[in-house]
Amino acid sequence: MSRSIAALYRFFYDGLLSRLPEPAAIALGQSVLRRVPLDRLGSFRLEDPRLAVTLGGVSLPNPLILAAMYYDPRILSRAMGLGFGAVTAKSITVDPRPGHPEPNLVRTRSDAGPGLVNCNGFQNPGLTAFRAAMARLPHRVPLIVSVAGESIDQYVRLVRELGPLGDLVEFNISSPNTRLVYEWSRKPGELAALLHEVRGATAKPLIVKLSPDFDETNQKQIIPAALDAGVRIVNYGNTRRIEDPRLSQGAGGLSGPDIFPATLANLRRTRGAFGRELEIVATGGVDSPDKAVQLLRAGANAVGYFTGFVTRGPILARRILERVLAAR
Numbered sequence: 001m002s003r004s005i006a007a008l009y010r011f012f013y014d015g016l017l018s019r020l021p022e023p024a025a026i027a028l029g030q031s032v033l034r035r036v037p038l039d040r041l042g043s044f045r046l047e048d049p050r051l052a053v054t055l056g057g058v059s060l061p062n063p064l065i066l067a068a069m070y071y072d073p074r075i076l077s078r079a080m081g082l083g084f085g086a087v088t089a090k091s092i093t094v095d096p097r098p099g100h101p102e103p104n105l106v107r108t109r110s111d112a113g114p115g116l117v118n119c120n121g122f123q124n125p126g127l128t129a130f131r132a133a134m135a136r137l138p139h140r141v142p143l144i145v146s147v148a149g150e151s152i153d154q155y156v157r158l159v160r161e162l163g164p165l166g167d168l169v170e171f172n173i174s175s176p177n178t179r180l181v182y183e184w185s186r187k188p189g190e191l192a193a194l195l196h197e198v199r200g201a202t203a204k205p206l207i208v209k210l211s212p213d214f215d216e217t218n219q220k221q222i223i224p225a226a227l228d229a230g231v232r233i234v235n236y237g238n239t240r241r242i243e244d245p246r247l248s249q250g251a252g253g254l255s256g257p258d259i260f261p262a263t264l265a266n267l268r269r270t271r272g273a274f275g276r277e278l279e280i281v282a283t284g285g286v287d288s289p290d291k292a293v294q295l296l297r298a299g300a301n302a303v304g305y306f307t308g309f310v311t312r313g314p315i316l317a318r319r320i321l322e323r324v325l326a327a328r
Contacts, residue, residue, distance in 0.1 A: 139167065292320040
């Protein structure tokens, strides 16, 4: 059944979604998620106690995480019923942000498969509106709230005020399409102070979202600083910055299968360097069951993806979990 649904979605994506202008495709996809109760269909879920994992002491029904992109509570609620072990809300800033002007999303296609480049620019409703919208969201699976700030004070405020809404808190220092957070990876000394301050702002498990553009800094400075501050989980990683003249900013973050080899290499390097004292969410380029299994076998505690959700459809989670069980 899952293979048939996957084939049908690929026909839908190749025949319609990938041919629409990007803004129209986004609007259509989000409208479907809001209005069509796909989450009520058992076809998209696979529930089996053998799939259960923990992350930061939080129980997840399986090791798959929908990476950050949505902040609409209706969409997040639907996504929680589409087979993921946890769902991440889009990174929230203190003040509302309109994001960068269009075009802020373009498609890529290579021998590896379809991908995306975005310079969204942290479009989000801001702390106050997001907190109000999410207050009554039921957690069908754990929710990861994500935050992005320009100063230590902003991060501390965001973590303190949004922490109660989530089961885990991720703080983003890695988005390449705005200087808002990307520059933190260039300032590891200041980042060490940030890590200590944020750790003290919540009792919830913290996740540091790392950029694959700073591999050496991550290994030698940022991860050791996180561990020293008592932060035991990293999300390695995010999109990779590339130049693309089609975007309004001339550059953005590449996602999709072209970045998978780097995700796997970074996971292996990080697991080898830090052992089991560090928990790792491996994110980047997962668009097939085999890729997810490779990451889990290489030592990932959980696997995150978003672009594969767009290009391969919501059935991908079910297909991955079937493969995980078959591989045991």
